[in-house]
Amino acid sequence: MLDQIKERLNQVRNPATGAMLGSENRWQTVTLDNGKLTAEYNRDGISPTEKRTIETEIQKTLSDLLEADKILIKTTSTQSQDVFKALDKKGEAPAAQPATQPAQLKAGHGTIGNKKSVPGVGKIIAIGSGKGGVGKSTLTANLAITLSKQGHKVGIIDADIYGPSLPMIFGKREEKPRSNAERKIIPVESYGIKFMSFGFFINENDPVIWRGPMLGGVLNQFLFDVDWDGIDYLLIDLPPGTGDIQLSMIQNAHVDGAIIVSTPQDIALLDAKKGVEMFKKVNLPIVGMVENMSSFICNHCGTEHHIFGEGGVAKAVKELGVEMIGQIPLELELRTGSDAGEPYMTQEKFQDRPVWNAFLSLSEKVENHFNPTPAQPKAGFFSKVLGLKK
Numbered sequence: 001m002l003d004q005i006k007e008r009l010n011q012v013r014n015p016a017t018g019a020m021l022g023s024e025n026r027w028q029t030v031t032l033d034n035g036k037l038t039a040e041y042n043r044d045g046i047s048p049t050e051k052r053t054i055e056t057e058i059q060k061t062l063s064d065l066l067e068a069d070k071i072l073i074k075t076t077s078t079q080s081q082d083v084f085k086a087l088d089k090k091g092e093a094p095a096a097q098p099a100t101q102p103a104q105l106k107a108g109h110g111t112i113g114n115k116k117s118v119p120g121v122g123k124i125i126a127i128g129s130g131k132g133g134v135g136k137s138t139l140t141a142n143l144a145i146t147l148s149k150q151g152h153k154v155g156i157i158d159a160d161i162y163g164p165s166l167p168m169i170f171g172k173r174e175e176k177p178r179s180n181a182e183r184k185i186i187p188v189e190s191y192g193i194k195f196m197s198f199g200f201f202i203n204e205n206d207p208v209i210w211r212g213p214m215l216g217g218v219l220n221q222f223l224f225d226v227d228w229d230g231i232d233y234l235l236i237d238l239p240p241g242t243g244d245i246q247l248s249m250i251q252n253a254h255v256d257g258a259i260i261v262s263t264p265q266d267i268a269l270l271d272a273k274k275g276v277e278m279f280k281k282v283n284l285p286i287v288g289m290v291e292n293m294s295s296f297i298c299n300h301c302g303t304e305h306h307i308f309g310e311g312g313v314a315k316a317v318k319e320l321g322v323e324m325i326g327q328i329p330l331e332l333e334l335r336t337g338s339d340a341g342e343p344y345m346t347q348e349k350f351q352d353r354p355v356w357n358a359f360l361s362l363s364e365k366v367e368n369h370f371n372p373t374p375a376q377p378k379a380g381f382f383s384k385v386l387g388l389k390k
């Protein structure tokens with residue numbers, strides 16, 4: 001059977017290159033022991049999202065041979081930069097911080113009790129999508145920055161166990177959160193945003209299957225054991241999908257609203273509808289739906305092209321009785337900024353571009369929805385756009 005497994009593993013494609021993992025010589029070790037498979041591949045150049053696609057493919061291709069819990073997929077990387085180091089792995093201790101110590105997470109299922117509010121936090125907004133890769137994390141990061149530049153204190157929980165990408169987007173891959181004297185985890189800060197991510201705690205080599213049981217308990221800790229005191233908006237970047245994992249994550253705490261992200265393709269929309277239904281089922285008010293990659297505006301001629309179709313999200317929101325609160329066009333710099341750890345909305349050179357204005361308008365919609373006390377925009381950033389005095 002091992003030969004059969006190896007043959008199938010070799011045929012799994014690397015979404016980054018389109019080639020088969022076998023032809024790229026990615027597989028390091030593939031062993032079968034007591035009916036349990038351990039397979040390790042080299043993940044150099046493969047993003048967290050692509051890694052997840054590969055893991056799903058592996059599960060699929062082996063489903064008739066092995067049960068899911070008999071498969072351990074491990075990865076190795078020669079690019080040390082690319083590795084999310086587990087916190088409890090020794091590593092070098094950061095410079096002396098006597099009152100703090102390395103933060104630790106306790107694995108566990110977590111219990112779903114009564115909804116509790118998170119102390120010191122204004123509004124909690126869950127950001128979900130039915131389908132992966134629609135731009136949830138990109139949107140979360142840039143919306144957070146926009147809200148923050150408008151004078152709010154903003155935090156983010158990256159609840160995506162499969163492909164935590166916020167450490168990358170915020171240029172903090174190597175960070176190791178610490179806990180303070182009250183044993184609260186101190187969030188990592190970047191561009192004025194405080195955030196906490198599974199990426200800080202997951203060892204790159206941990207098999208994805210192991211991560212499942214940690215979920216409930218860990219999100220609970222991200223909500224209640226992190227020092228979020230003084231945060232006006234706490235955004236939760238949920239893992240894609242509309243299953244139990246997503247539900248259990250939002251059932252513990254008093255979440256104030258949900259934003260659903262979709263791209264205009266029919267298939268993404270269909271999943272987005274499921275997302276709306278899921279949030280409605282748990283009585284979570286829906287702030288609205290955002291259409292990402294809604295169109296491509298040509299840099300040369302300025303013409304707008306609707307690559308993924310037009311009008312689909314508008315029709316869907318009407319059917320579902322929710323509001324369309326944003327349309328973010330495709331723009332290469334939104335991606336390159338994220339990949340480089342310099343989110344788009346931190347770069348003032350993009351002011352007045354369609355994507356820039358789309359985030360301004362989205363954050364305004366979010367603010368209006370929650371109708372908070374007026375905030376003081378930071379001088380010199382949005383003041384011009386908003387017509388405010390410096």
Ligand SMILES: Nc1ncnc2c1ncn2[C@@H]1O[C@H](COP(=O)(O)OP(=O)(O)OP(=O)(O)O)[C@@H](O)[C@H]1O
Nearest residue numbers: 049132133134135136137138240293329330331335
């Ligand atoms: N409007 C856009 N223009 C150009 N690139 C975009 C845009 N939105 C997102 N991207 C890029 O698309 C890819 C997927 O986006 P992102 O990781 O934010 O999606 P996601 O929904 O969080 O995915 P996942 O399901 O893996 O968590 C990223 O490379 C991102 O930089």
Ligand SMILES: [Mg+2]
Nearest residue numbers: 136137160165
């Ligand atoms: Mg994401």
